[in-house]
Amino acid sequence: MTNKEKFLQLVSGEDTKTLAEVRKRIKNRAMLRESQQIALKVLMKLDDLGWSQKDLAKEMGVSPQQITKIVSGKENLTIETQIKLQNILDIPVLASYYENKMTEMDQWVLNIERRVEKLAVQSIHISNNYQESKIVRLESVNYSKENFQLQAV
Amino acid sequence: MKIVRTFADQLFAFHFDGEKMNELPRLLTLWNDTEYLHEFVTSNKLDVPQNVPIRTLVFQLIDNANDIDEALNEISKDSERSLEEFFKPLDNQEYHIVELSKQKGRKNFLRLFAIKIDNNCFVITGGAIKFHHLNKDRTHTQKEMQKINSCRDYLKDNNVFDADSFYEFLNEQQ
Numbered sequence: 588m589t590n591k592e593k594f595l596q597l598v599s600g601e602d603t604k605t606l607a608e609v610r611k612r613i614k615n616r617a618m619l620r621e622s623q624q625i626a627l628k629v630l631m632k633l634d635d636l637g638w639s640q641k642d643l644a645k646e647m648g649v650s651p652q653q654i655t656k657i658v659s660g661k662e663n664l665t666i667e668t669q670i671k672l673q674n675i676l677d678i679p680v681l682a683s684y685y686e687n688k689m690t691e692m693d694q695w696v697l698n699i700e701r702r703v704e705k706l707a708v709q710s711i712h713i714s715n716n717y718q719e720s721k722i723v724r725l726e727s728v729n730y731s732k733e734n735f736q737l738q739a740v
Numbered sequence: 741m742k743i744v745r746t747f748a749d750q751l752f753a754f755h756f757d758g759e760k761m762n763e764l765p766r767l768l769t770l771w772n773d774t775e776y777l778h779e780f781v782t783s784n785k786l787d788v789p790q791n792v793p794i795r796t797l798v799f800q801l802i803d804n805a806n807d808i809d810e811a812l813n814e815i816s817k818d819s820e821r822s823l824e825e826f827f828k829p830l831d832n833q834e835y836h837i838v839e840l841s842k843q844k845g846r847k848n849f850l851r852l853f854a855i856k857i858d859n860n861c862f863v864i865t866g867g868a869i870k871f872h873h874l875n876k877d878r879t880h881t882q883k884e885m886q887k888i889n890s891c892r893d894y895l896k897d898n899n900v901f902d903a904d905s906f907y908e909f910l911n912e913q914q
Binding site: 627 | 744745746747753762764765768769772773774775776778782794795798799802806809810812813816
């Protein structure tokens, strides 16, 4: 009997754990890719905000260990966790992020249109009364998004 | 340190003292960990290919790790395939048969380092992420070169020169 044969008789099995993990990753690749994308968005946003994972854990009301799992990109995240991440960090995780942003944007555009319409009416009024008015003072208009949200017509 | 078998009588890996896992699952776990990869890329900015965003690079590394998973899975399932197609000599100038040859299994930026025991028989000693630099130029790759050398010395010290002596050595370990 060769040394190799002796060795093989003694080996009770393969290190199946490693290969099993490899096969599990291959099987779950689509889910893992989504999880990894979320993890990276979270990590990059934390860097931008200067937050630690502990800060995020506190904001989300979960343990720091849970955040470690999230940023490893190996977790099958629940919808609830995804919504929390999306709302707290203002990062796109679910389709609702873009839908909400679009609704917000539509409202913003609508407010601008109304404001412009109002200014046009005012302008006609001013023009009609030009002879009687010696000085016409136009208020400067701030077109920032916040201004329109605050002064929604 | 000890040696464990990963599959069939083809792939083995060193399990170093103080480590929870042997080198193969340890590395595959790291290379699939987004936080580790993000940290690695941001702290090795000098080596990162220019004009490639961090996000792109992290996902390139994950894709490389996926490729290694695929290669190992395919080879383990198909008796017609061999680890010889994955591992190549670490020394690009190695054209003749070298006893306990140092090898690398490469998928773009990722390297698995191993020692070739015999045809289609390899023992993994470690691995590294390697961008555009030489192994001797960075601490993390230098460490891997030291590891492969000490593993080779370890095998030699235990009279492992070919497949038969390697299995004999494993038998003695039982």
